Amino acid sequence: MGFVKNLVEQNVPGIYVLSLEIGKTIKEDVENSFFMNVNAQVELVCNILSKDKMLQTGYNAMGFSQGGQFLRAVAQRCPSPAMKNLISIGGQHQGIYGLPHCPGESSHICDWLREMLNLGAYRSLMQEHLVQAEYWHDPLNEELYRNKSIFLADINQERGVNGSYKENLMKLNKFVMVKFLKDSMVVPVDSEWFGFYKAGQAKDTYTLQESDLYHEDRLGLKVMDKAKKLEFLTVEGDHLQFSKEWFITKMIPYLK
Template sequence: MASARVLGLSLLLLLLFLGSFGCRASVPLPLVIWHGMGDSCCNPESMGYIKKIVEKKIPGIYVLSLEIGSNLIEDMENSFFMNVNDQVKLVCDILAKDPKLKGGYNAMGFSQGGQFLRAVVQRCPTPPMINLISVGGQHQGVYGFPRCPGESSHLCDWIRKMLDLGAYTKTIQERLVQAQYWHDPLNEEEYQKKSLFLADINQERCINTTYKKNLMSLNKFVMVKFLKDTMVDPPASEWFGYYRSGQAKETIPLNETSLYTEDRLGLKEMDQAGKLVFLGVEGDHLHFSKEWFYKNILPFLQ
């Protein structure tokens, strides 16, 4: 009788174990968000809104919207004036210390946050980034500063003047974020020599095999281009295209650039493996509907 009870209890415990194992819900991958120029981590009309709709559609997801600074004002100011390399290092430290990210995470960058997160995956493979979604990121840089978002018009006017004076002077390169991804197609040599950020992550001076290996470790690299973008000059940069060198009128797609043909970043190999995803959305810079986001972006986060 005792042995029967023991056997029955053992079977009950086994069933309970198997039942709890079978019903255990899979935990969604965390999401890291980096905002764009003049924005902040938690603006309820931008990053706060994105965080909210992602959490609504993916219950239980951990969303980290990066704050670069100790408060929202510093976060916004640093999007203009904090050295990008220092920002990337800071973010790498934040991600490495977050226990919720140790198993890997997806990343989504908006506007300049797109190329900044690309620098994160190239430079900091731990914790591992699984998918990178760049929403309007300027991966080949910009050669124009037509307008600014939000209430930062006075800053934009000042930045335009600084860029006109000399984007590649040491002081402006070190202190002005937008100068660090300013790509002058009329003077490629100066850009390659003096760009502190973009020329480095795009392997313009030398080939860092670690950068290439780390970027190629992504499962998917999704690039969103706004087909009526009046903010980014040229919009082709959002799909890694750019002006043909030596002039500023004709643009060429990624597969005609030296970055692709020489495969300095591994983009050609990634493309052939189906890892690059090019999405177009009708509208101006960062203008998209909730429905478009759910249909086109959400599948890469689930």
């Protein structure tokens, strides 16, 4: 994130960049990305943003990987200060079903994480304390996902429509979603554009425009799509693998 922060500052002179750290140290930030309840993380970020005097007239938000859907939750739940553009780089907006790789793949945390998700992602203990379980989306048991997911099912309005979530998201000028075409971490990769597996199996997928979420317009995405507020971009690389040139050409314009 330090590299990204510097890159933005170099290419947008005078810009103020806040890099969100969930914890007092880098070590805590990494641990919290696995073990801190996502709803608590979103609430923490909302408080940070509300107190930052530099952001009170509005700001652009950029989230990487799971940070993409976490910042979308911020946009939906915390309209003040106003988020102008939301850029999701490799975010999993319909969740994941599988975790073939994760940060620090060789570490014991990733092996343990896979075991816990396979054991029971929707158990209350897992949902409360395991970040990846909170956006685990089982297409073989959609009802269980809708009823037990404490984060993703909520922000995707699976149990009913919270009008403020929809209204707040629709206030965005642009919602930019970047998909990595050779992504080996996000399963299915279609989730980065709000697509997912068709119910009852884990092979064939649907697009955002084919989804119930879109046709029922629970988040206002259909209206936003018609108004050309949604941007769908691709990168040829693996998860979060992009060039400096690509970032400057494709991402910087949304920050100016």
